[in-house]
Amino acid sequence: MAPTVAVLGGGYGGISVAKALDDVADVVLVEPRDTFVHNVAALRAAVDPDWTEKIFIPYDGLLSRGRVLRDRAVRVHPNAVELGSGGRLTADYLVLATGSRSPYPAKLDVEEAAGAAAKLRGTRAALARAGRVLLLGAGPVGLEFAGEIKAVWPDKRVTVVDPAADLVSGRFPEAFRAELRAQLDGSGVELLLGTSLRELPETRPGQPGGFTVRARSGVGISADIWFPCYGGTVDSDYLGPELRPARHADGRVAVTAELRLPGQEAVFAVGDVTAVPEMKQARAAQQHAEVVAANIRTLIRGGGTLATYQAAADAIVLPVGPRGGVTYDPEVGLLGAGPSAELKGGLFLDMYLELLGAVAAR
Structure with missing residues (x-):
């Protein structure tokens, strides 16, 4: 046996x-969960209706002999x-x-695919109505989410706040952060670094409702919706x-x-x-x-x-919307918007469809 x-x-x-x-x-x-969730694409699924259903992939085709319980x-x-x-x-x-676990929408907090997809649709509707968005956290999640929002709604005001003095913790060269700042600035994302909020907004994360908060630096921030993008x-x-x-x-x-x-x-x-x-x-x-x-x-x-196994060196492909992004790998070096978008433009969906035996279903 x-x-x-x-x-x-x-x-x-x-x-x-x-x-x-x-x-x-x-x-x-x-x-x-009743399906695999392709979390790599969760932030895009929160803003792009074409991705909402794609990130849920059945487990049915994964195993030939074994079983999913x-x-x-x-x-x-x-x-x-x-x-x-x-x-x-x-x-x-x-x-x-x-x-x-990470705060929604970086990782989904509803186990049933139907309910999780419904929540993503609700988030997209709330974002569509919001003129100003506040994201807390200038790590990969916050910056990727900012880029996704601006790609769909370029006229929205998106503000990212983080107590760290610079973007994205990790062992990355200054050129990586400089390229990232340039792309975010080009898309109109506002960065408030080196400060944090004196208190969180009164509204719940992801729920619409105008508010004004003040950063410890003294800057006032008004927004219509906010999301925590830190704290896994x-x-x-x-x-x-x-x-x-x-x-x-x-x-x-x-x-x-x-x-x-x-x-x-x-x-x-x-x-x-x-x-x-x-x-x-x-x-x-x-x-x-x-x-x-x-x-x-x-x-x-x-x-x-x-x-x-030897711990991997810090490396990342960080999208700034579907057509932007910055990549750093110690062996490859630094790549800008075009190559990064080509690397991660499809968010590796095909790879996981194949792994889960779901290619034919799509």
């Missing part, structure tokens, strides 16, 4: 591990998973791929007592070079839930998945030298 591999989480890392092991194991992918892990032990439904799943290998969190409270020692204060879990939890032979982790010191991106999650899938395959076949 083939060993059972339980993969907890159907995001970028989880689907990649599950797909890679489907031919050698009985894979069970545990995921509470719509459920949630509530307690995880080294060889068993207690499920929210009350069931219990035993496994020879476990992969933690539960990801992270990790939920690993599901770890049982045997695995809890690996959990850091921020919820991320320590992993060895083989991406195993320390002291565990058959429990691995990939993606945002790991404490690997690197930018948390879909690309990194998939690279983790390659290592973990290779290692589980090696163990299933009777052992051998396991693959190891």
